[in-house]
Each structure stands twice: as C-alpha cells, then as structure tokens.
Amino acid sequence: GNVMIPLGMSGLLAPLIRDLPNCSVIYCKPVHSIRWGTAGPGNPRAVVRCCDGEDFPADYVIVTVPLGVLKKLSATLFCPALPASKTIAIEKLGFGYVNKIFMEHHDPFWTAKTGGYRLAWSPQELREEDTWVNGVTSFERVPGSHKVIFATVSGRQARKMENKCNAELVRDLTNVLRQFVGDPSLPPAASIMRSDWGTNPNFYGSFTYISKDSN
Numbered sequence: 697g698n699v700m701i702p703l704g705m706s707g708l709l710a711p712l713i714r715d716l717p718n719c720s721v722i723y724c725k726p727v728h729s730i731r732w733g734t735a736g737p738g739n740p741r742a743v744v745r746c747c748d749g750e751d752f753p754a755d756y757v758i759v760t761v762p763l764g765v766l767k768k769l770s771a772t773l774f775c776p777a778l779p780a781s782k783t784i785a786i787e788k789l790g791f792g793y794v795n796k797i798f799m800e801h802h803d804p805f806w807t808a809k810t811g812g813y814r815l816a817w818s819p820q821e822l823r824e825e826d827t828w829v830n831g832v833t834s835f836e837r838v839p840g841s842h843k844v845i846f847a848t849v850s851g852r853q854a855r856k857m858e859n860k861c862n863a864e865l866v867r868d869l870t871n872v873l874r875q876f877v878g879d880p881s882l883p884p885a886a887s888i889m890r891s892d893w894g895t896n897p898n899f900y901g902s903f904t905y906i907s908k909d910s911n
Contacts, residue, residue, distance in 0.1 A: 700839060725750075726897075730757055731775045763791045764900030790907030793854035793894045797865060798838065798846045799885035805877070806845065812836035815876055828853040828860065829868050847872075854902075855894040862888055 701707055713721065726747045735741040740753035766786045770778060777783070813835040821830050831853020838844040847869055849857050857865070870884040893902035 727773070729773055729775055730759070732757065733776060762899045762901065763789055763904050764902075765898070767791060768900050788907060788909040790905040790910070791901040792903055792905060793851060794902045795849045795854040795857055795891045795893060796846050797849065797857075797869065797888055797890040798844055799866075799869065800844050800887045801883065802843065802886050803883060804843055804845075805879070805882050806837065808842075810837065812845075813873075813876055815872070828856040829872050831857070832869070832872055835873065857890070858892045858895050862890075865890065 703710070727744055728747045729745045730742065731745065732742040734743070740755070742754045742757045744752040744754060744757060746752070763786065766773075770783060770786055778786075815832055815834060817830050824830055828849070831849045831851050832847050833850050834848050835845050836848070838846055860868075866884050866888060869888075870882065874880050874882050891902075893899050
C-alpha cells in the first residue's frame with residue numbers, strides 16, 4: 697500500500713545530508729560524459745565532465761541514474777562505451793510510463809467514504825490510438841485533503857498526456873469522470889498539477905519492469 701512520509705522524500709534524505717561535509721553535494725550540475733579506464737601516470741582513473749565544461753577527476757564513479765536515462769544516453773554518456781553485456785541488459789530491461797494528475801475541486805463531488813474509482817475500459821476503447829484518456833486507470837482521494845483527487849495514467853498514454861496543455865487535461869478528465877460516475881453535471885477541476893516523468897531529462901520514464909526480452 698501507500699506510505700505517507702512526513703515532509704516527503706526530502707525527509708528521508710535530510711538526516712543523511714546533515715552529516716555530510718559542507719560543499720560536498722553539488723546541485724544543478726548536469727553531467728555530459730564519464731571518461732573511465734584511463735588510469736596511468738598523471739591520469740585519474742575516471743573523469744566526470746559536466747555540461748558546463750567543468751571536470752571532476754575521481755578514483756571511482758557510482759552512477760545511479762534511472763534506467764530511462766541509460767537507455768537514452770548510455771551510448772554517449774560513457775567513454776569508452778560500456779561492455780556489451782551491460783548495454784544489452786540496458787536495452788532488454790523494460791522501462792515504462794506512469795503519471796499522476798492532481799485535481800483540485802472547490803466543490804468536491806466525493807465524500808470522505810468514497811474509496812476512489814477504478815476504471816474498466818472496453819477492449820475497443822483500449823485499442824483507440826488517437827486518445828490518451830484510455831490510459832487513465834483510477835481516480836483516488838489524496839490522503840489528508842478534502843478537495844484534491846488524483847488520476848493515474850499508465851502506458852504510452854501517460855507519455856502522450858505530457859504533450860497536452862492543462863486546459864485539455866481538465867476537459868478530458870472531466871468527461872471521463874462524468875462518463876464513469878454517471879453524472880453529466882460534475883464540475884471541472886479548478887486547477888491541476890501533473891507529473892512529466894517521460895519527458896523529464898533526469899528520468900525519461902517512471903518504472904522498471906522485466907520485459908519479455910529480459911532473461
């Protein structure tokens with residue numbers, strides 16, 4: 697089930713960061729490439745080059761980027777390239793899309809006892825390619841909030857959703873809610889916030905899974 701973490705994920709990291717020496721964590725410093733295996737007289741074992749041209753020599757580099765970043769950038773991120781066994785594993789592992797859209801309603805249509813809505817699309821609806829709404833799997837209440845619910849969008853539709861403007865999302869989600877709740881008078885959300893894991897250059901997706909090609 698879902699676990700609520702006080703202060704969010706930053707609450708987990710704060711105690712660890714407090715014990716680190718000052719200036720040991722650098723933020724907003726995207727990496728361009730990692731040169732490794734070049735140890736020799738006068739040469740470090742590895743060099744991390746940032747997009748602004750600054751280099752960081754190192755004895756070891758631990759890379760913990762999401763699989764989506766490796767799939768998109770591993771060919772240019774590492775110099776020399778990773779061993780074939782690593783690149784094949786990166787290629788065959790699955791990495792998919794799930795996004796959430798949070799909707800604020802000034803006049804909520806649900807009650808405290810409403811457990812949420814699980815959507816069941818017909819096979820014909822799921823085959824439709826020109827829409828993203830058939831990727832909406834559920835609407836759920838946000839714990840601790842009386843005015844916010846969120847929609848979960850999965851699969852390729854979650855990636856397609858990221859190309860829509862907020863006005864389109866509000867319109868489409870309102871139509872979906874009216875369809876499944878059976879109330880054509882349900883009001884649209886007053887405001888929304890949404891994730892964009894598929895296009896975020898720090899992630900390029902949101903979850904790893906064992907694909908049929910993995911072994």
